Amino acid sequence: MLLAIDCGNTNTVFAIWDGEAFIGTWRTSTEWQRTADQYYVWLSTLMKFQQIDVEITDVIVSSTVPRVVFNLRVFADRYFNTRPIVVGKPDCLLPVDVRVDEGTQVGPDRLVNTVAGYDLFGGDLIMVDFGTATTFDVVDSDGAYIGGVISPGVNLSLEALHNAAAALPHVDITKPQAVIGTNTVACMQSGVFWGYVGLVREICARIKAERARDMRVISTGGLAPLFQQSEALFDHFIDDLTMHGLTVIHRYNKENN
Helix, strand or coil: CEEEEEECCCEEEEEEECCCCEEEEEEEECCCCCCHHHHHHHHHHHHHHCCCCCCCCEEEEEECCHHHHHHHHHHHHHHHCCCCEECCCCCCCCCCCECCCCCCCCCHHHHHHHHHHHHHHCCCEEEEEECCEEEEEEECCCCCEEEEEEEECHHHHHHHHHHHCCCCCCCCCCCCCCCCCCCHHHHHHHHHHHHHHHHHHHHHHHHHHHHCCCCEEEEECCCHHHHHHHHCCCCEECCCHHHHHHHHHHHHHHHHC
């Protein structure tokens, strides 16, 4: 069994893949201080609670937080007797090319999403990920990662509004009933919601114009459905896109090592 771990800036997702489907998925906050032993106690408890009794033989990790990788390596070695594949490291092979400026380090999550998108839909894609940052990744016709766009995440923007302006409260993002807000919360929700609708639409339009071709837009991340249901900004929404990409990369490395 494969244990796939996606460590983002805010949350870390653990999922067990049996070769055909994920049989268990769990989420925890990302904390670089968490030890290998703490990871195991947390994960084994949840597995027992869901009556999942399987042998983990392989581990693959994608992490945008470098400091957590060491303890995840120890976790895999100590409790599953395996050396994890870490996306972005020299010994991790990718089934797609990366064509960016020399010396540029691309985030592992963006590479994994590229692999997943190409495996599911082929080339000429714009991958939009609503995470701590909202990222746009461009996939060429042959599946290569050729660059993208990084903008502040939705919740990060709301937090910045609250922190920078003493009179503005914490608010949850939702689609407002009207563009013109009649109270502070409605004004903030409208600005963020419609602002991000415009941001996604404009950036995708400019990428398509720059590439001079039709491109499908694929979204992932917790807030993607909120924007999709009202504006049809995306051609497809894939909830577990990153986890799917990790299974593809794991299979590729097993076949080519």
